[in-house]
Ligand SMILES: Nc1nc2c(ncn2[C@@H]2O[C@H](COP(=O)(O)OP(=O)(O)OP(=O)(O)O)[C@@H](O)[C@H]2O)c(=O)[nH]1
């Protein structure tokens with residue numbers, strides 16, 4: 734089975750090289766073929782230069798897609814989905830909050846044929862998780878509960894950036910949200926299609942605002958609007 738790792742990247746100069754090397758070095762039982770589809774989403778901080786160097790150094794292992802200007806994570810995943818050639822795929826954020834060593838755990842339910850998609854939860858399981866902002870935890874719980882009410886799924890972490898899919902499933906779901914609306918939109922659409930959703934506990938090395946965290950309460954409000962919108966239409 735071939736694995737496509739989707740890496741959406743926007744201004745991640747501090748971590749982008751490390752994350753790509755970690756991804757390429759990660760063995761996954763049951764996976765024979767492998768590709769990394771990296772999307773530079775109009776980075777302006779030197780990330781593009783690093784990616785250009787890695788593209789030639791790691792030729793044949795990395796497919797590099799470039800957006801001329803910043804479009805958002807949803808748009809980055811959409812561009813990658815159109816290009817990937819694997820059987821299964823996983824979204825790996827470029828800030829290393831999520832750990833490639835969790836791939837075997839994340840992908841096992843899909844490889845075994847039990848799941849169509851797997852969500853990595855920051856709120857269950859025994860893996861180590863960095864203790865961070867209480868009010869972010871509350872916001873994540875509220876967004877997940879509201880999403881669960883509409884979808885009738887019992888997820889514990891709808892907003893997780895760590896999601897894996899069968900490739901045919903992701904290719905056949907139209908993604909309209911360009912930015913972080915991607916997470917609630919894909920959740921609503923997966924539920925509407927009655928796909929088999931699994932969840933596994935993952936490790937989480939959250940970062941602080943000083944370390945580059947960008948998400949704010951505005952994104953939380955937008956997520957609520959997105960949950961409501963895709964509950965009533967596709
Ligand atoms: N913030 C942001 N991230 C983007 C964008 N396009 C692609 N990405 C990538 O999408 C992934 C998720 O973005 P993050 O900023 O880490 O989002 P998050 O994890 O929800 O929030 P923080 O880590 O708290 O900032 C990262 O790999 C980004 O590099 C964009 O327009 N904005």
Ligand SMILES: [Mg+2]
Nearest residue numbers: 826828830894
């Ligand atoms: Mg992040």
